Amino acid sequence: MSTETLEFQAEARQLLQLMVHSIYSNKDVFLRELISNASDALDKRRLAGLTDERLRVxxxxxxxxxxxxxxxxxxxxxxxGMTRDEVVGLIGTIARSGTAETLRRLRESKEPAELIGQFGVGFYSTFMVADKVTLVTRKAGEETGTRWESAGEGTYTLETVEDAPEGTAVTVHLRPEDGEDGLHDYAEPSxxxxxxxxxxxxxxxxxxxAGPDGTGEQTLNSMKALWARPRNEVDEEEYREFYRHIAHDWTDPLETIRLRAEGTFEYEALLFIPARRPHDLFQRDGRHGVQLYVKRVFIMEDSRELLPDHLRFVKGVVDAADLSLNISREILQQDRHIxxxxxxxAKKVxxxxxxxxxADPEKYRTFWREFGPAVKEGLLDPAEDRKAILDVASFSSTAGEEPTSLADYVARMKDGQDKIYYMTGESRAQVENSPHLEAFRAQGYEVLLLTDPVDEIWVESIPDHDGKEFSSVARGAVDLPADEVPEERTGSYAALLGWLGETLGDVKDVRLTTRLTNSPACLVSDADGLTPTLEKMYRAMGQDVPPARRILELNPDHPLVGALRTAHEERADDPALAETAELLYGTALLAEGGDLTDPAxxxxxxxxRLARTV
Structure with missing residues (x-):
């Protein structure tokens, strides 16, 4: 058969070079990865055999x-096994997103081997110990197989093989230096x-x-399901290794969870909360879900139906006693037991x-930093236990640098305060410097600073927490217990307010406010209106949202506002006043992080204006 020589994808070639030329502290990982890949292939064949008897083994x-x-x-x-095209797709390229990030992390890491399993590039780890790697594979049910071979130098060869057995065989041609000490001689059976x-x-x-004497065969692993063994017979290292296997992550899990349900419907679960988010956590095609077994028989690799989507980062297995073995994803979604x-x-997690x-605030902070934005997605679904999510949520706050829980926020509320104040925005720095916070800071009211994109949405659908209403400081009229603007003062500004409303066609209304202490003006939305950030999000999702007209609020104690009123009384027709109005509106828009319609x-x-003041 003719042999075809192909080049690796550029990113795969760079990854190979890192594997071959870097120094690793734990080369044993390559064998674990090859065995893990083989186990996955057997799981896939067993699943395929449930619907096609010809594929059973x-x-x-x-x-x-x-x-x-x-x-x-x-x-x-x-x-x-694999077809020729699958060999090219799975080994000749890194057919997944996040490749650039993978390479960056590998280059920067002091322990690159720890990143191998995490990014799912375990096959490439063979080049840590190999001069050459040969793979022979035949897809179950196919007539011919494929031979793949590479020395890790940027190219590989492909050849059609007529007599290849079904399945996959990976032969690692070991480098001589890897046999210098007995512990790492991978050709040594022990x-x-x-x-x-x-x-x-x-x-x-x-x-x-082969057995120790080179004759006969022996089984090297116990094969006993870890989740079925009594708790006192499983040590922490076994849990960690099991997690690494199913999660393809070389780091230790943050938390291990065991659960057994008995009665009319029995199942066991062994779940893990990772210590850091996977790179595909927020990708639609990311690998999410836990493994489903029925009576120790593998059914499904990534069963998203077993956990709500906001807990998609949780890894593990669920082993049920009496689900149908030919269960499909469609049935799975509707099954009462599922x-x-x-x-x-979800309740247990x-x-x-x-x-x-x-019990462990530092571990919790790690969890929330990595997975908080995903967990808060559960607040968008009325079917989920929103209170349970809010009970474990934490948010940035004007009270300090460390995030706060809602329970702690409520405990610090001022006497007579009946609302949880918050403001949304794109970053903490932007929100903290917003003029909307001025009066709240001046009067000692704590405000939550919500900067994750999901925050813009869930606060719209949850009215309160434990009887305390959520209230945006950038919406509606301010309701702080401060002196209101006297009616006579409001009357003295009536002409200016009306003129500004006519001059600035983009605003819905112009009014005086006690919301501000330092800034001359700010823009607020109606109590039931869209925030600018939410408006942008809807447009980014392709929804046609009409531009929201907002309210311009003026600080009557600011010198600029007082001077503008006087100037309007004296020379209402002066074109310079209209320019001042534009500048006032523009600065209010910029102060909240908005975009000017005409920046030039x-x-x-x-x-x-500055030139005239110099």
């Missing part, structure tokens, strides 16, 4: 073969047994190798986070 297993004389190690499985026992004992399929599991698991919040005109007006 009598003895699903993984074989590890070593040859000390040839210095090779081979990991072989009789799983689903080294293989050590690594399999340490990292892959929980794999559900038998991992077989809905019961979903509610129970949130309870665990709440316990973490009280605003800059010219400002420059001309």
């Amino acid at each position: 009598e003895d699903p297993h993984i074989a590890v073969e070593t040859d000390q004389r040839a210095r090779t190690l081979t990991v072989r499985d009789n799983g689903i 080294t293989v047994r050590r690594i399999v026992k340490q990292y892959s004992d929980f794999i559900a399929f038998p991992i077989r190798a 809905q019961l599991i979903r509610r129970r698991l 949130m309870a665990t986070v709440k316990e973490m919040m009280a 005109r605003f800059a010219k007006l400002l420059a001309d």
Whole structure:
């Protein structure tokens, strides 16, 4: 058969170079990754065999073969296998987003091997120890196979193989220097047994190798489901290794959760909260969900139906006692038992986070920093337990640098205060410097600073928390217990307010306010109107939203506003006054982080005005 030589995708080539030329503290990871890939292939074949008898296999297993004389190690499985196109797509390229970030993290990391599993590039880890890697694979049900080979130098060869067995075999041609000490001689059977026992004992399929005397076969792993073993028989390291396997993450989980439900409907669950967010957490096609088993039989890899979407970062397995083995995703979404599991698991995860919040604040802060924006998405769904989410949520606040819980906010509320004040925006710096906060700061009222995109939406749908109404400081009339603007003063400004309303066609109304202490003016939305940020979000999603006309509020104690009133009384027809009105409106818009309709005109007006004052 003719051999075809192809080049790696550019990002894959860079990744190979990092693998080959970097120094790693834990090279054992490559064998764990190969076994994990083989286990995934067997899971896929078992699932495919549920609907197609021709794809079933009598003895699903993984074989590890070593040859000390040839210095090779081979990991072989009789799983689903790959077609030629799949080999090119899965190995010749990194067919996933986030590649640039992957490379950056690998270059900057002091321990690059820790990042291998996290980014799902485990196959490439073979080049840490290999001069050359050979892969022979045949897709189950196909007539021919494919041979892939590369020395990790930027190219690989492909060849059609007629007699390849179904499944995949990866042969690692080991570098001589990796055999200098017995601990890391990967052609040594005892080294293989050590690594399999340490990292892959929980794999559900038998991992077989030649016996210590070189004859016969022995199974190296226990294959006992970790979640089915008594708690006192599982140590923390076993939990950590299991998490690394299913999450493809080389770091330790932040929290481990075990759950057993007994009675008319039984199931077991072993869940993990990661210590850092996956790079695809906010991508529609990201790998989310937990594994579903039925009576120890693998059914589904990424079952999104077992947890609500806002907990999609949770990894783990659920093993149910009596679900249908031919269950489909459509049926899964409608199954009553699945809905019961979903509610129970979500409740348990949130309870665990709440316990973490009280018992280990530092661990909780890590959790909320990594996953808070995703968790708050649950507030958008009326079917979810919104109170449970708000109970574990924390928010930036004017009270200090550290985020605060709602319970702590309420405990600090001033006497007579019956509302939870908040302001939304794109960043803390922008919101903190907003003129809308001036009176609240002056009177000692704490304001939550909500800067995640989801915050703009959930505060619209949740009226209160524990009887305390959420109130935006940038909407409606200010309701602080301060002196109102006297009616006679309002009357003295009536002409100016009316003139500004006519001159500035973009505003809905112009009025005096006690909201401001330092700034001359600010823009506010109606109590039921859209905020500018929410308006932008709807437009970004393709929704046709009419521009919201907002209210211009003036600070009657500011010298600029007082001078503008006097000037209007004396020379109402002066064109310079209209320019001043534009500048006043523009500065109010900029102060809240808004966008000017005509920045060039605003800059010219400002420059001309400054020139006259020099």
